[in-house]
Amino acid sequence: MEKKLKVAALRDGTVIDHIPSDKLFKVVQILHLDTCLNQITLANNLESKKIGSKGLVKIAERALAENETNKLALICPDAKINIIRDFEVIEKRPLFLPDEIVEIVQCANPKCITNHQPVQTRFDVIRDEEKVRLKCRYCEREISREEVKIK
Amino acid sequence: MNNSLVSITDYSKEEILSILDSARDFELNPDRKTLDGRVIATLFFEPSTRTRLSFETAVMRLGGSIIGFSDAATSSSSKGETLNDTIHMVSSYADVIVMRHPLEGAARFAAEISPVPVINAGDGANQHPSQTLLDLYSIFKTQGTLENLNICLVGDLKYGRTVHSLIMAMSHFNPTFKFIAPEELKMPEEYKIFCKKHNISFSESTELTDNFNDADILYMTRVQRERFQDLMEYERVKNVYTLKNDMLYNTRKNLKILHPLPRVTEIDPDVDANEKAYYFQQAKNGLYVRQAIVSKVLGVQ
Secondary structure, three states: OOOOOOOOOOOOEEEEEEEEHHHHHHHHHHOOHHHOOOOEEEEEEEEEOOOEEEEEEEEEOOOOOHHHHHHHHHOOOOOEEEEEEOOEEEEEEOOOOOOEEEOOEEOOOOOEHHHOOOOOOEEEEEEEOOEEEEEEOOOOOEEEHHHOEEO | OOOOEOOHHHOOHHHHHHHHHHHHHHHHOOOOOOOOOOEEEEEEOOOOHHHHHHHHHHHHOOOOEEEEEOOHHHOHHHHOOOHHHHHHHHHOOOOEEEEEEOOEOHHHHHHHHOOOOEEEEEEOOOOOHHHHHHHHHHHHHHHOOOOOOEEEEEOOOOOOHHHHHHHHHHHHHOOEEEEEOOHHHOOOHHHHHHHHHOOOOEEEEOOOOOOOOOOOEEEEOOOOHHHOOOHHHHHHHOOOOOEOHHHHOOOOOOOEEEOOOOOOOOEOHHHOOOOOEOHHHHHHHHHHHHHHHHHHHHOOO
């Protein structure tokens, strides 16, 4: 008989599914789950028909706010957020890239003030046709979504 | 945000024109007492004698007083004080902060946290809006208008901060640009995209000689050896972008030659006596433009 690890279904909380495996720990970082006191379940490198290999995060008894989940739009825009109440999915939340990204991304310009002084990074999201670029509020340099480095 | 001037893009077309108007007025009458009792701080975290003296003279001729420092080594930042703390401290003494800093974004940060307006006197390779405004004033004075001009930009178009800002500022006025630079230092793609987006026509060349006879403005910048990956290429091109007097024979009567200075080898001294040489007057215009900027920022007259 196969032994399976049973991941308990959430009664109430948030499930983030279909996280690309190489992004799982960035998700943990961005959501500051290291200091979250709720029961958290992390799984990674699970087989996924959709994306090959995926990770997932379950946070019990906490419904993440939209401005929190939207931070994930930068690194895993196709992840699925489900808000659970009484074992039911009450909300399937789409991810929208916000117009401004605060603190998560590091400026790629070594001469930017944010890399030398205690200044929170701020990037304006520039949507240029299909491409997304991030413009540093301070040094005004732009980077493409692919070049983004999470702090 | 509190009247600060960090980037030339902080000003609308109307605001740019109002500064130029005001500068014209100050040129007629630079010595006044309109800033009497005001204290302006010049915080130069890296030295720039020309810009600092220009701002300081601008303020003093209007009756204002100056405090500040001209080198980070003599400031509290050499003790490890953060920029945030320095700005807060100075803002409790001065009515305006004029700041030059080697790091990009420093002025934007200062403007965000400062209770008094901040004027960016240069942040790394990023912005230097008072230079751009004095360039515009010089163009306006000599051509009688900013509209529909043929502007030729020469030299280091890749790293040239003044050149990039000038393109952004002139975009309000329907210019036609010609970019003349060595291959290694040609105008970056993002500015060409900017021009296309704003329906600004431009052409590019690597040749200077005989290539600007239809220009109204010739804006020269220095081609620096340090900017070249390939030093043999530098040696090959270093004289190609030097302006000599005999290159000016077939140029327009109204042509003016601008240069943000300091000039090294890129404009031959034999050009200085030519009436088309305007670079020294250009620097002098900086005084009036800076008077206009400081006055506007303080909401004075």
